[in-house]
Amino acid sequence: MIPEIEQKTAAEIRAFQTKKLKKQLAYLQAHSPYYQQIFQQEKIDISDIHSLEDLGKLPITTKEDLLQNNADFFCVSTEKIIDYSSTSGTTGKPVNFGMTENDLERLAYNEAISFACAGIKKTDTVQLMTTMDRRFMAGLAYFLGLRKLGAAVIRTGSGIPALQWESILSHRPKYLISVPSFLLKLIDYAEKNNIDLNTCGVKAAICIGEPLRTQDFKLSALAKRITEKWNIQLFSTYASTEMCSAFTECEYFKGGHQHPELIITEVLDDNNQPVKPGEIGEFTITTLGVEALPLLRYKTGDLVKLHEEPCECGRNTPRVGPVIGRAKQMIKYKGTTLFPPAIHNVLNQFEEILKHLIFLKTNNLGLDEVVVKILSEDMSAEFIENLKEAFQAKIRVIPNIEFITSTEMNKILQTHKNRKPRWVIDER
Numbered sequence: 001m002i003p004e005i006e007q008k009t010a011a012e013i014r015a016f017q018t019k020k021l022k023k024q025l026a027y028l029q030a031h032s033p034y035y036q037q038i039f040q041q042e043k044i045d046i047s048d049i050h051s052l053e054d055l056g057k058l059p060i061t062t063k064e065d066l067l068q069n070n071a072d073f074f075c076v077s078t079e080k081i082i083d084y085s086s087t088s089g090t091t092g093k094p095v096n097f098g099m100t101e102n103d104l105e106r107l108a109y110n111e112a113i114s115f116a117c118a119g120i121k122k123t124d125t126v127q128l129m130t131t132m133d134r135r136f137m138a139g140l141a142y143f144l145g146l147r148k149l150g151a152a153v154i155r156t157g158s159g160i161p162a163l164q165w166e167s168i169l170s171h172r173p174k175y176l177i178s179v180p181s182f183l184l185k186l187i188d189y190a191e192k193n194n195i196d197l198n199t200c201g202v203k204a205a206i207c208i209g210e211p212l213r214t215q216d217f218k219l220s221a222l223a224k225r226i227t228e229k230w231n232i233q234l235f236s237t238y239a240s241t242e243m244c245s246a247f248t249e250c251e252y253f254k255g256g257h258q259h260p261e262l263i264i265t266e267v268l269d270d271n272n273q274p275v276k277p278g279e280i281g282e283f284t285i286t287t288l289g290v291e292a293l294p295l296l297r298y299k300t301g302d303l304v305k306l307h308e309e310p311c312e313c314g315r316n317t318p319r320v321g322p323v324i325g326r327a328k329q330m331i332k333y334k335g336t337t338l339f340p341p342a343i344h345n346v347l348n349q350f351e352e353i354l355k356h357l358i359f360l361k362t363n364n365l366g367l368d369e370v371v372v373k374i375l376s377e378d379m380s381a382e383f384i385e386n387l388k389e390a391f392q393a394k395i396r397v398i399p400n401i402e403f404i405t406s407t408e409m410n411k412i413l414q415t416h417k418n419r420k421p422r423w424v425i426d427e428r
């Protein structure tokens with residue numbers, strides 16, 4: 001089930017998106033209090049926009065704009081909203097989102113074609129191991145997408161390995177939707193309870209929240225630890241509430257596919273200029289066809305690389321590589337520049353580490369400081385040496401390492417409670 005437009009040539013896709021963009025701009029002009037004001041202030045004439053290259057003539061939207069003017073971004077009256085959700089607020093106050101009937105239909109379509117990209121079919125059974133409530137748009141999107149595909153869903157929600165396994169063994173789902181680190185917990189439970197991982201019928205997991213691949217599309221340390229014990233395929237997805245769209249990998253695992261009927265993507269530098277093809281920049285999106293809270297040139301804060309060569313699966317749409325890091329969470333440390341996912345990847349190599357948190361701080365000289373707090377089964381001097389060597393080899397710097405107890409870890413996690421797994425705490 002590959003939508004026709006995704007198999008067209010790059011030029012045809014651009015022409016198609018230009019048409020959609022013009023429609024979207026007319027909609028913003030007519031219905032968005034926020035963009036009406038911005039267009040007027042910046043003397044934007046939307047009839048000047050004739051191609052995707054003209055996007056540069058339009059203003060960008062930042063997270064701060066959205067947070068400060070949240071209500072003005074709504075294009076419909078509250079009677080038309082049938083579902084409310086919000087961003088996770090990982091880096092601050094959450095932003096409120098609402099969806100109309102058509103938005104929910106668009107969300108279902110988005111997720112159905114994304115799941116189809118990962119190979120899910122009508123006849124498959126899928127165990128949904130994320131929350132659907134807590135104003136979480138993705139959980140709802142998964143359910144609606146599977147419903148649209150016609151697949152069977154088992155809504156087990158997050159956590160509780162015993163329940164997950166009881167359900168896997170009785171319904172034999174082919175696919176799981178999960179946070180990758182939770183799959184390690186399932187493996188652990190299976191090993192302790194004599195469950196044979198490789199005959200349980202699970203073929204693949206669609207994963208959210210944590211990086212599964214390195215920039216050259218090799219398995220991350222976390223993905224390796226999962227697949228060494230459990231012979232399943234792991235599909236990465238990239239999505240956010242603001243994008244109202246998902247980027248999911250196909251069977252060739254070369255980044256998440258863009259759906260051109262739903263979203264326009266740009267990769268911009270610090271001056272809001274497009275980077276050269278294949279270079280790293282900030283992922284910037286324009287939603288298409290969203291009624292309640294559409295966004296124009298929204299800078300997501302995520303640093304990524306776009307891969308534009310056609311994919312072997314038959315889709316000619318660009319693919320987004322694994323997120324390198326959040327632009328705001330860049331660390332200048334001991335002469336190098338690095339991002340938390342690289343540190344996360346080193347820590348994930350070690351089975352001894354049960355949980356870890358990466359703290360970003362500013363020291364009294366005003367410089368960045370990194371402290372990793374670790375709950376570990378092994379706290380020996382030898383283990384610390386191994387850890388330091390791994391940091392030196394992989395990222396060329398060694399952060400401060402502190403062991404903490406399970407009680408201390410839970411206390412920290414309690415104060416930083418979130419829907420998504422939390423492994424970075426930026427205190428700068």
Ligand SMILES: [Zn+2]
Nearest residue numbers: 250252311313
């Ligand atoms: Zn593909």
